[in-house]
Amino acid sequence: MKRQDYDLPYLLRYENVAWYEDGQVSILDRRIYPIKKEKVVCRSYSDVTKAIAEMVTQSAGPYTAVGMGMALAAYECRKESSENQINFLKEASYNLANARPTTANRMSLITEKSFEIGKEAILKGENPIEAIRLDTIDSLNRRYSTMENVAKYLVNLLSSDSAVLTQCYGETIVGMLLRLAKQEKKDLKFYCAETRPYFQGARLTASCCAEMGFDTTVITDNMVAWLLENEKVDIFTSAADTITENGYVTNKIGTYQIAILCEKFNVPYYVTGLPDIGKKDRDSIVIEMRDPEQMLKFLDIKITDKNVKGIYPSFDITPPELIKGIITDKGIFKPEELSGYLKNPTKFY
Amino acid sequence: MKRQDYDLPYLLRYENVAWYEDGQVSILDRRIYPIKKEKVVCRSYSDVTKAIAEMVTQSAGPYTAVGMGMALAAYECRKESSENQINFLKEASYNLANARPTTANRMSLITEKSFEIGKEAILKGENPIEAIRLDTIDSLNRRYSTMENVAKYLVNLLSSDSAVLTQCYGETIVGMLLRLAKQEKKDLKFYCAETRPYFQGARLTASCCAEMGFDTTVITDNMVAWLLENEKVDIFTSAADTITENGYVTNKIGTYQIAILCEKFNVPYYVTGLPDIGKKDRDSIVIEMRDPEQMLKFLDIKITDKNVKGIYPSFDITPPELIKGIITDKGIFKPEELSGYLKNPTKFY
Known part of the structure; x- marks a missing residue:
């Protein structure tokens, strides 16, 4: 290949x-x-x-x-x-x-x-x-090829001037979305939530979008409600670290609250990725709790005073009711209807 | 005095x-x-x-x-x-x-x-x-004396082991809340949203809380939904940069979305401060748009790549329906009932 x-x-x-x-x-x-x-x-x-x-x-x-x-x-x-x-x-x-x-x-x-x-x-x-x-x-x-198929369904959802809100760095799907949108000459606008503590949105996703020539704006993670109320945002999309068979989505910390805010402002949330066969429901998800010191620092500069503690869940879980669709390589599924995908799943790894 | x-x-x-x-x-x-x-x-x-x-x-x-x-x-x-x-x-x-x-x-x-x-x-x-x-x-x-009166009403809302979520740095009210809670030997737990882009929550509020001996945990701004779902949080409170006569609250960017999330998780949001006489409604609020370069940096380190833009509204506006009460020096008012306060306001500056 x-x-x-x-x-x-x-x-x-x-x-x-x-x-x-x-x-x-x-x-x-x-x-x-x-x-x-x-x-x-x-x-x-x-x-x-x-x-x-x-x-x-x-x-x-x-x-x-x-x-x-x-x-x-x-x-x-x-x-x-x-x-x-x-x-x-x-x-x-x-x-x-x-x-x-x-x-x-x-x-x-x-x-x-x-x-x-x-x-x-x-x-x-x-x-x-x-x-x-x-x-x-x-x-x-x-x-990459599978994710290109996923990206085709995502790009089809977008009009020629859609504004897309992203969270963290979805890697392959981001690249494929950008390549296809560029091929199709869609003039997308991207808003990238910066994604603390590592700023993957600001540093990685935004870099890719801008490098490919798209209008790219970073927001801090606490500007989401302001953005949704004051600017045109057509869709929120993220990748997933886990998609359970019954439609729960684990993704970078912060995804869940953006999904809640999008529901409030009627902006649809689409998850890209393939369901994880064998992950039956949210109880099968283990959320990694990382060393809090990592989120009290940036670039090795400690931000907080002595005796101040931190807490660092790497991921959060978004329930199916906040998700408009899960975009797979075989089409878009409602999160509660993933069984349709699971009858004939792609094993892409 | x-x-x-x-x-x-x-x-x-x-x-x-x-x-x-x-x-x-x-x-x-x-x-x-x-x-x-x-x-x-x-x-x-x-x-x-x-x-x-x-x-x-x-x-x-x-x-x-x-x-x-x-x-x-x-x-x-x-x-x-x-x-x-x-x-x-x-x-x-x-x-x-x-x-x-x-x-x-x-x-x-x-x-x-x-x-x-x-x-x-x-x-x-x-x-x-x-x-x-x-x-x-x-x-x-x-x-300080007026805000001590405000703080008394706030402290009265708290039980001996309440967990309090804060946003940004409310300055005087934070100090007074801490001094009174210490005097009353209330064993409060504080969660401080770090408040990008300047991290006032992580650096200022958390420093005060920890210095006064309280259990203090910083969260990144994108952990709010996770926190509210997974930890005991009894109250969200913030100060305000403007409180209109009809109960709209301007405060540091991010406050609005925390208020939305608190509504979702049934955590009451109390604003501390005195209504601004003459500020009739939300149309009377001017939101300062700051130089985006400031939110693309931290400690003078530029986080983003070339051609990536930023946007920086300093404040956002929380509507009355998301606010459980506005805590003044003369008691706690529902935001839509501030006229009760405005009949006999304190001019404290």
């Missing part, structure tokens, strides 16, 4: 997500982009796990990073016996998948596939490093 | 708000506190105007700063003829009051009073500088 990252903004090109080469994985440090364009170089799969846990990359970035991390694991154990290599890869698969609890489900689908690819290569006497690396790129191509 | 800033946190003590002495006004730089404790030294009233416009101080800080600025204006023109001194003070009164558009109404009440005090002293051959300075301290005492 042709590489699917053509004509996409800098952040979406494969080498700038996570990339294995010559015994190391380079991961673009999304915590600081675009203030600085730096890559974190990982020389072991444990470094990759650590980088994911520390949110060097986020959104869909970790899915690429764990695949490339599996290639690196294969490199690390290349001089061992076949049995030891397979055991090492099995362990790497588990550790990489569990770098962050909320997404362990999806991550393990990727690392287990990489494991199987690596194991097969080892047993056949082929190069497991290259096999895993190529398979990861294949996965990227399939994911 | 005894100085009313006893037993208050650092930020509320008069010398740490704005203070005239020996031909200069020192204003605590609230943009950077508590990261750094720095004061901006103004050697002309125009410097004070500039400092207010640049938000060196905010909330009630400007009310003190303009009074002290008027004392400084009197110092600047001290060698002129009486007529010239009076003209200079008149001009200073106008310029100081209009440093920021949204609060010009309240500010001019203060500067006009300072003007009259100064003029009277000049015509009597007395020292206008000291007269204005002492009158400004008197005003501070009266305001």
